[in-house]
Amino acid sequence: MLIPGDGVGQEVVPAAAEVLAGLGLGLAFVEARAGYEHFRRTGAAIPDETLADVAAAGVALFGATASPSTPEPGYRSPILVLRRAFDLYANLRPTYSLPGPFSRHGIDLLFVRENTEGLYAGRERREGDSAIAERVITVRGSERIARVAYQHARRRSRPSGARVTLVHKANVLKVTDGLFRETCLRVAAEYPEVATDEVLVDAAALHLVRRPESFDVLVTTNLFGDILSDEASALVGGLGVAPSANVGERVAVFEPVHGSAPDIAGQGRANPVGAILSAVLLLEHLNQPEAAQRVRAAVAQTLQAGILTPDLGGTASTRAVTAEVIRRL
Numbered sequence: 447m448l449i450p451g452d453g454v455g456q457e458v459v460p461a462a463a464e465v466l467a468g469l470g471l472g473l474a475f476v477e478a479r480a481g482y483e484h485f486r487r488t489g490a491a492i493p494d495e496t497l498a499d500v501a502a503a504g505v506a507l508f509g510a511t512a513s514p515s516t517p518e519p520g521y522r523s524p525i526l527v528l529r530r531a532f533d534l535y536a537n538l539r540p541t542y543s544l545p546g547p548f549s550r551h552g553i554d555l556l557f558v559r560e561n562t563e564g565l566y567a568g569r570e571r572r573e574g575d576s577a578i579a580e581r582v583i584t585v586r587g588s589e590r591i592a593r594v595a596y597q598h599a600r601r602r603s604r605p606s607g608a609r610v611t612l613v614h615k616a617n618v619l620k621v622t623d624g625l626f627r628e629t630c631l632r633v634a635a636e637y638p639e640v641a642t643d644e645v646l647v648d649a650a651a652l653h654l655v656r657r658p659e660s661f662d663v664l665v666t667t668n669l670f671g672d673i674l675s676d677e678a679s680a681l682v683g684g685l686g687v688a689p690s691a692n693v694g695e696r697v698a699v700f701e702p703v704h705g706s707a708p709d710i711a712g713q714g715r716a717n718p719v720g721a722i723l724s725a726v727l728l729l730e731h732l733n734q735p736e737a738a739q740r741v742r743a744a745v746a747q748t749l750q751a752g753i754l755t756p757d758l759g760g761t762a763s764t765r766a767v768t769a770e771v772i773r774r775l
């Protein structure tokens with residue numbers, strides 16, 4: 447399933463699909479609609495057929511959709527609808543050094559972001575002159591995301607040893623993040639071979655800039671993971687290169703971390719690398735490690751050769767970067 451969505455999603459998803467098609471794996475592509483443009487035309491942010499298609503396919507590559515910052519009756523960000531509909535509880539956001547002067551070196555970390563609860567629980571309301579958001583943390587939600595983090599840490603087996611860093615704000619949010627922390631620590635005890643440490647989210651924001659190479663896996667709640675993963679992307683080239691996976695039990699949706707980028711949409715200058723590296727995560731999910739590795743290498747060679755979009759300091763177009771990746775496959 448391909449769901450380009452709005453803005454640069456319409457440019458980077460076709461680019462990543464072209465790379466996937468270039469592998470000759472016999473993958474079949476179905477394109478589906480979603481997004482703010484679609485909502486304006488039809489009244490549906492994500493039509494039922496798109497949800498049915500995603501359920502049938504089991505995997506999707508999503509671009510980005512636009513969401514206004516003012517309430518819009520009937521509109522909810524399609525990616526939030528997908529996460530909710532398919533219980534895509536694990537948001538995996540790998541952040542690692544890339545070849546080129548735009549990236550810092552020695553970074554290889556993975557954000558494991560809880561993707562269904564916290565401040566994204568959808569419990570927000572107005573009461574007179576007050577506005578209230580409820581932050582929902584559950585044992586079940588914390589336990590399952592912690593397991594994902596420890597399993598990934600174990601599988602990654604970094605030379606310096608596997609480590610999970612719990613990121614929270616339990617010094618203030620004693621009840622909600624207290625439960626998240628306590629539950630994660632209980633899961634940690636099941637993985638004695640993985641080291642555990644913890645850091646408050648504000649300090650985590652600092653340490654990510656100061657000593658990003660010291661992190662392995664970071665597990666955190668929904669909004670903190672959203673913010674920290676954008677921050678960390680800047681260390682290795684920015685949002686244009688950042689991939690992600692939204693993983694549930696039966697369905698997984700892969701998407702670049704960035705949004706619809708209205709400031710550059712339609713100009714042919716969006717960086718397709720985040721979408722292409724999301725397609726790599728999709729290939730790994732489909733148990734195609736060799737194909738995934740080929741694309742990873744082709745992207746690295748393209749960057750190393752200096753074929754870069756403007757966000758990385760180059761002058762190449764979306765198309766030129768994509769063509770170069772395919773040429774090097």
Ligand code: NAD
Nearest residue numbers: 510511512513525685686704705706707709710716717757
């Ligand atoms: P954004 O990620 O769209 O853009 C932030 C900055 O990054 C901009 O300067 C943009 O030009 C740059 N950027 C983003 N993608 C790029 C790419 N592929 N190549 C080069 N530069 C790129 O974030 P925003 O401006 O805060 O949000 C714009 C819209 O996107 C909002 O409506 C927001 O709700 C939506 N959004 C959607 C998703 C999603 O659907 N998954 C994610 C984030 C934001």
Ligand code: IPM
Nearest residue numbers: 511513523525526672703705
């Ligand atoms: C992301 C995005 C989404 C989020 C928005 C578009 C709802 O920022 O995937 O990081 O906040 O999770």
Ligand code: MN
Nearest residue numbers: 672673676703
């Ligand atoms: Mn985000």
